[in-house]
Amino acid sequence: xxxxxxxAALAGVSVKTVSNVVNGYAFVKPENRRRVEEALTATGxxxxxxxxxxxxxxxxxxxxxLPELVVPYFAELAGLVLGAAQEHEWNVLIEQxxxxxxxxxxxxxxxxPHMIDGAIVSPEALQAHDFGELxxxxxxxxxxxxxxxxxxxxxxxDNVEAARxxxxxxxxxxxxxxxxxxxxxxxxxxxxxxxxxxxxxxxAGLPVRDGLVATALNYHRRDGAEAMARLLxxxxxxxxxxCFNDLLAVGAVRAAAERGVRVPADVAVVGFDNTExxxxxxxxxxxxxxxxxxxxxxxxxxxxxxxDDPGRPPQHVRTPFSLEVRDSTRGDA
Amino acid sequence: xxxxxxxAALAGVSVKTVSNVVNGYAFVKPENRRRVEEALTATGxxxxxxxxxxxxxxxxxxxxxLPELVVPYFAELAGLVLGAAQEHEWNVLIEQxxxxxxxxxxxxxxxxPHMIDGAIVSPEALQAHDFGELxxxxxxxxxxxxxxxxxxxxxxxDNVEAARxxxxxxxxxxxxxxxxxxxxxxxxxxxxxxxxxxxxxxxAGLPVRDGLVATALNYHRRDGAEAMARLLxxxxxxxxxxCFNDLLAVGAVRAAAERGVRVPADVAVVGFDNTExxxxxxxxxxxxxxxxxxxxxxxxxxxxxxxDDPGRPPQHVRTPFSLEVRDSTRGDA
DNA sequence: CATCGTTGGTACAACGTTGTAAAGCGCCGG
DNA sequence: CCGGCGCTTTACAACGTTGTACCAACGATG
Numbered sequence: 001x002x003x004x005x006x007x008a009a010l011a012g013v014s015v016k017t018v019s020n021v022v023n024g025y026a027f028v029k030p031e032n033r034r035r036v037e038e039a040l041t042a043t044g045x046x047x048x049x050x051x052x053x054x055x056x057x058x059x060x061x062x063x064x065x066l067p068e069l070v071v072p073y074f075a076e077l078a079g080l081v082l083g084a085a086q087e088h089e090w091n092v093l094i095e096q097x098x099x100x101x102x103x104x105x106x107x108x109x110x111x112x113p114h115m116i117d118g119a120i121v122s123p124e125a126l127q128a129h130d131f132g133e134l135x136x137x138x139x140x141x142x143x144x145x146x147x148x149x150x151x152x153x154x155x156x157x158d159n160v161e162a163a164r165x166x167x168x169x170x171x172x173x174x175x176x177x178x179x180x181x182x183x184x185x186x187x188x189x190x191x192x193x194x195x196x197x198x199x200x201x202x203x204a205g206l207p208v209r210d211g212l213v214a215t216a217l218n219y220h221r222r223d224g225a226e227a228m229a230r231l232l233x234x235x236x237x238x239x240x241x242x243c244f245n246d247l248l249a250v251g252a253v254r255a256a257a258e259r260g261v262r263v264p265a266d267v268a269v270v271g272f273d274n275t276e277x278x279x280x281x282x283x284x285x286x287x288x289x290x291x292x293x294x295x296x297x298x299x300x301x302x303x304x305x306x307x308d309d310p311g312r313p314p315q316h317v318r319t320p321f322s323l324e325v326r327d328s329t330r331g332d333a
Numbered sequence: 334x335x336x337x338x339x340x341a342a343l344a345g346v347s348v349k350t351v352s353n354v355v356n357g358y359a360f361v362k363p364e365n366r367r368r369v370e371e372a373l374t375a376t377g378x379x380x381x382x383x384x385x386x387x388x389x390x391x392x393x394x395x396x397x398x399l400p401e402l403v404v405p406y407f408a409e410l411a412g413l414v415l416g417a418a419q420e421h422e423w424n425v426l427i428e429q430x431x432x433x434x435x436x437x438x439x440x441x442x443x444x445x446p447h448m449i450d451g452a453i454v455s456p457e458a459l460q461a462h463d464f465g466e467l468x469x470x471x472x473x474x475x476x477x478x479x480x481x482x483x484x485x486x487x488x489x490x491d492n493v494e495a496a497r498x499x500x501x502x503x504x505x506x507x508x509x510x511x512x513x514x515x516x517x518x519x520x521x522x523x524x525x526x527x528x529x530x531x532x533x534x535x536x537a538g539l540p541v542r543d544g545l546v547a548t549a550l551n552y553h554r555r556d557g558a559e560a561m562a563r564l565l566x567x568x569x570x571x572x573x574x575x576c577f578n579d580l581l582a583v584g585a586v587r588a589a590a591e592r593g594v595r596v597p598a599d600v601a602v603v604g605f606d607n608t609e610x611x612x613x614x615x616x617x618x619x620x621x622x623x624x625x626x627x628x629x630x631x632x633x634x635x636x637x638x639x640x641d642d643p644g645r646p647p648q649h650v651r652t653p654f655s656l657e658v659r660d661s662t663r664g665d666a
Numbered sequence: 667c668a669t670c671g672t673t674g675g676t677a678c679a680a681c682g683t684t685g686t687a688a689a690g691c692g693c694c695g696g
Numbered sequence: 697c698c699g700g701c702g703c704t705t706t707a708c709a710a711c712g713t714t715g716t717a718c719c720a721a722c723g724a725t726g
Binding site for chain 4: 356385386
């Protein structure tokens with residue numbers, strides 16, 4: 001593997017001149033530049049990023065910390081972040097937190113200080129809070145949860161408003177017993193979506209009944225199915241369900257189907273995230289559609305600015321969303 | 334950020350002694366060891382991996398090169414590889430190839446030589462071949478495609494046999510006009526699954542008709558839907574379809590539903606990959622279930638061995654699979 | 667008492683890169 | 697002809713770590 005030294009020897013100049021050519025320094029004699037460039041291609045020189053980073057103090061890596069890649073929303077988001085980071089010449093290190101806070105703490109603690117320039121974190125539960133102490137001094141952009149109390153950069157949609165719009169849509173359909181699936185004791189986004197849900201009911205003059213709010217400790221298909229089963233077994237089952245993500249909705253639809261409950265005729269279902277899976281499921285899923293590309297772009301941009309200027313005041317970016325109306329809420333009750 | 338030097342100063346020993354303690358070198362006087370350890374925790378020392386790697390020549394990073402994270406199969410696989418790599422104290426760098434061979438070529442070429450210890454590659458189309466030249470000398474484990482001609486480590490299931498089993502299952506149901514969706518001019522796995530498909534038909538004494546083999550240039554839901562639409566529009570539509578992955582199958586099921594064609598009553602559908610999406614779709618999807626955890630584990634193990642001993646002969650690992658029978662092939666024609 | 671091996675410790679160089687300082691070169695104006 | 701300026705190049709040090717070589721003390725052995 002060729003080093004600057006090898007190239008320099010071949011071109012008959014100093015190591016630094018080669019370095020200057022590689023880094024696009026202006027004042028290099030054309031003759032020398034030519035010879036260096038020849039030597040560069042002849043040797044197939046590739047800069048040793050490790051050494052460069054050691055010198056520069058930057059690594060060219062950013063971490064993307066998220067709960068789980070198997071959740072389609074995160075997979076889609078990860079793909080978009082990968083793309084956006086590429087434009088900034090950043091490589092992305094993906095870290096799954098799963099649920100094991102301790103395990104991840106170690107990797108991030110060892111990676112954090114030296115190997116990454118910053119991190120984009122999609123927090124699960126309380127994690128947002130201990131992350132600050134966990135990686136002191138490393139630039140972080142938070143995704144999703146809008147915790148204003150934390151002095152950190154943040155990107156996300158207006159969860160309260162998005163949930164309100166979704167439930168208002170169900171109200172417009174004439175549904176009156178509207179349930180929610182996805183309440184969670186520690187999850188910030190869950191609290192916000194629940195708030196939007198309540199708001200919409202109040203605005204419509206509908207009662208807010210505890211029995212119609214189903215908790216989900218994870219946001220997987222299974223949890224949606226279980227929650228739906230519980231709701232349907234109640235004495236007065238819902239005629240509509242707002243699920244806090246598409247996976248819960250997919251599970252809910254399946255649980256309904258297994259019990260002969262028709263969607264949307266008997267129960268209308270709305271999801272959240274606009275995953276492609278929901279668009280193809282039967283019936284296709286009405287869902288809140290956050291602009292994921294915008295989220296990814298904003299997160300990377302924000303991180304870039306924070307890395308360039310660690311002192312700047314934290315910024316909160318609101319990305320747009322829309323309501324994608326599909327078959328799961330089309331048709332009459 | 335504390336360095337060895339800082340710790341050494343605090344403990345009153347040399348830098349190297351601290352290094353020795355950090356690396357578990359045996360011969361350190363207990364007294365000194367104690368003081369170093371105190372200084373270590375007092376300063377919150379974290380080794381600078383960049384510097385360590387520069388010195389050691391290893392980076393602790395491996396690349397996982399795959400087509401697209403939004404494809405659930407790859408997302409699931411990536412999650413498992415992440416986990417398996419963690420046990421080897423490896424960090425995983427995920428690279429999406431999408432379709433742009435050129436763009437990825439650059440990143441890998443720059444990363445390859447210095448920043449990664451090896452790569453696990455899930456090749457799309459011809460990519461397998463040019464990868465050899467692309468990253469000369471870096472240890473590579475191939476996933477999925479079984480190209481015996483390439484002298485490389487490889488992990489995968491027996492695609493021919495898996496496809497044969499899937500189609501044989503459709504034959505057992507009494508279906509006679511069995512179609513395939515997913516033929517592809519350059520994709521190695523496609524060729525193998527097609528071979529298995531043909532084999533099963535021949536074994537059953539059924540004719541192999543070209544009109545029942547649908548090409549899919551990508552393996553997304555949309556492509557499955559389009560292919561299914563074409564098949565159903567034919568004069569003699571199929572009574573069963575074997576799709577080369579679950580996404581194609583999901584698309585096919587939707588296309589059928591949109592045309593009032595019942596699954597499985599009119600058309601039975603089999604997928605491939607056993608993604609969770611298929612298990613929850615309506616009807617739930619019969620599918621070939623490769624042991625993804627085994628694939629991830631084997632790939633990482635193989636890569637570890639190759640890194641430790643670059644000279645060893647290439648090894649091919651066959652991982653097991655099973656056929657997961659669900660509603661999309663349950664019930665009569 | 668000289669020698670040896672073991673145990674414990676250190677100084678130095680090196681990994682490949684880039685920032686800094688400085689020096690060489692030619693050219694212009696005075 | 698000198699001083700100064702702009703361009704071009706170079707030597708050197710440094711980033712933080714670890715391998716090598718070496719030194720020092722020690723007890724045991726001959």
